[in-house]
Amino acid sequence: MSDTPFGFGVPPEEPEDGDGKKKDPAGGGQGSGGGPSNPFGGFGALPGMGGAGGDNPFAAMFGAMNPNDLGAAFQQLGQMLSYEGGPVNWDMAKDIARQTVAQGTSDGTKDSSVGAAERSAVEEAVRLADHWLDGVTSLPSGATTSVAWSRAEWVEATLPAWQQLVDPVAERVGTAMGDVLPEEMQAMAGPLIGMMRSMGGAMFGQQIGQAIGVLAGEVVGSTDIGLPLGPVGKAALLPVNIEAFGKDLGVDANEVRLYLALREAAHQRLFAHVPWLRSHLFGAVEGYARGITVDTSKLEEAVGGLDPSNPEQLQEALQQGMFQPEDTPAQKAALARLETALALVEGWVDAVVHEAAKPRLTSADALRETLRRRRASGGPAEQTFATLVGMHMRPRRLRDASRLWASLTDARGHEGRDGLWEHPDMLPTAQDLDDPDGFVHREHMDFSELDKMLGEAAGKPDLKKKDEQGDTDADGTDSDGTDSEGGK
Template structure:
């Protein structure tokens, strides 16, 4: 249903090469990012109190095409149950329909990944599990994007690179020190796939309603993304649960990367201030695309999740906050992300 090779090719052509630097400079960036990733392990452990096995996932320093290929591999694995479900419902397509349809969806996915590939600084992929390997997950650091942003912000490169590494290392710790987290999120994704509507008549009705609301979305009158326009009530419940846990994970990582302190990253306050200001300065087209693709909602996850983590820590400290990792029932709901006191009352009594 998707021409994955075409998606990679199209995305790589759209992504652009990134900043032009010498081979020696590139090698220095790679070395510093790799060293920062390893240095971050003890810093995250000391700040959070979460103990994770060291080097449980490989650290990959990639360019934009490398990030694209990694995400295509991940998408192919995650959506394979959905593809099987659709094929069971519709039956095998004709060779011509399959060829044309797969190229169209490949180009669509390529356009999405091409846009995203110049924005992402780093990523932890918790579901990557090489055959025969004892490790699970992998950390990706997108070197050209890190260099581009540090130049754009005019901040200390060494501080900025460690700051980015701290964020992604925190995600590795979340999935390593909390052994049930990976299966929990994978289960929620499976629930989302199970709730996908494949009846053509119902799907057409959902799309029709979505088109009616698209104008409001583009004008910024509705706090939804393009995907929200075609969700069923069942999907919305699952998405709300996923939003709650993702806000927690992203907000926690943001708090850690800022909280490790100026003793480790002397210019951390300057970096955070300039980084937040940069998020506001996108052009009109960029803002529309971000809204359509749900990236504004992603930024809200960082803000709201960080406010939740700080709100809980203000009341019960880091040890009290860490009860969130004890079991899935302790995860905050989407509503509790906006009301830390409600989570404290429920979990701490």
Template structure:
């Protein structure tokens, strides 16, 4: 209903989609999310100030050193500066994570809503996101945020208390483990800095996915199938990823497929490279990999449930699928052949090709 110029309210036809007001960015109070995470996440492990300073400095040095090793293995990034990571505590990681997510999603175009409703929605979303970050903030070892840092130029982060805690839990050499973690994150940084089109391509997929809107009624018609998938019925995956996919419309699912394929490649490539650097750099790499993989799969019932609900289990499968793809391609055509995935968006593997590497080889020649 809309007031008529003469006074009484009259029915008006919906405005064409191109004329409807839109707002950019997600309705999330990012500052509230960061502060909520800081309040809820547990304190880091106890250590002496001297040991903490030593760890921070070592991780800063190792992050730049690790990228040098990654460049030698991959042949990517010649001439780029070797920069140290930002070594942070848990609350600082949460603030950095919200800043990066805000920048990544700022291009999304969503239907405009009245400001009181948007503010309430943003506050609720901020609290919920903060709770999720509090859970993840005690576990994440590091990340490369292509959209964080000064001017949104990118930021490599290592979370020192979590590296320390994981070292103690796994019972591995601290210096080797810290370098091993840095190898994974430095590979991500190199992916985005050595491949000039990748950052904008990734952001474009996220923006496109978030901006595609469907009526709630359309989602409701797919809800029964989605619930059966979450339960694992009919041979479905039985995880949150399956639920998300089934709730998407055809256009959304097509974009989500491309985004999942890219993220699977990025994670798997980083895992493959960090192990390909080999025992010359990390002598205990086999032991670290085995124990770390067991840690990924472990945890109590509540922890495993939370990991499933947050999509962490799906992410773990991404590591395995993406790494297996990279191993097979490199075995067949060498690292130069594998690097063809970075030539353009057209040479990126599809989700189907990630599980059938030979199909990708046939397509790209």
């Protein structure tokens, strides 16, 4: 899989099916061979880049398309070139995501409207989950409402968060693309640069739209990737995906729903009552974007040697990594900060949910391990996030973080454990995750010392000491009846 944003550079690895054959990551949907809404036929790192057939408007210009579709292709191309918005064409992204969702997933599951019974079941599950969580965390409920979403509703509701995550990265890459021209040529190439930005916005929109559409077929709530993608205070579950998730587990459907509701409600508590957490996570993504530099030498070489009669040459150049971001110290630092923060979030949720579910759900252990393996195997959420911001979650960090939070519970109780979320400087670091027991022991000792300091600050030991020396009475007055300031 590519470690580059938006899949630039080396194309991502495609998952294999049971026969060892490569399988379309979009489930035969939007990214497969350049479908009707794929304006670039997989432009960039998506499947379908190799040929000039299908519905690729660039291929159409060179006669490899059915003449009956030529007008529609040029109309679509005109819409892309007329785009004048930000670094990502989000209208295109939403359209492609919705169309990807409508085509269903690889297992044949189709999206459907959520019925009244499903909404009621989700509301009851979230209500019960919040009740259970009251006994295992000092953070109060963070969900003011609970909703059941279809996949299409998930797309609509999470787009604002995706925009906040992706725009900084796309903006930086787009700027680098414009900077590839020599300075003396940039003034004369205004229209060309504008066209490049419009095409770049469409390119990003196409890739992001497909990624979000594929992800919508897998997520079970609004916090699957450890980030608050939905509206504040709204706990959301997707019944159609929950059913697919539990299909082959051999676990009662009500237990599956309750366990996933516990995870969603726990995330909501954390993001609602740790006010700095959202900006901390999203800021790490922006920090990564600021560190992006594009290998313009490859771009200059490719542009200088392009043959206008050979559009496949441009596609090959794109695949060979001319947009490969460099591994700068700024990027590494931002990704390390983001990875650690996400591991702490997921580890806290894992520990809290397990404590709440273990005595109540017979399948708690099995469901916990299933979700851990889902993350460890690089599921769709991780793949999408790695494509968008170039980061892979390390499962070892999640397990270490979960063990650390559980040990803190034993040492300090729920309130002492949750108190570490009061400020980012109080949280464990990446080095602490390497030695969870050492951090817990050190923090427990520091906590005891803090109690001692607070007690001393109250002045009780000093008063007792003075009383023993005969300087003061137990009530704090001098033996002659005056207070310590000399008053009566």
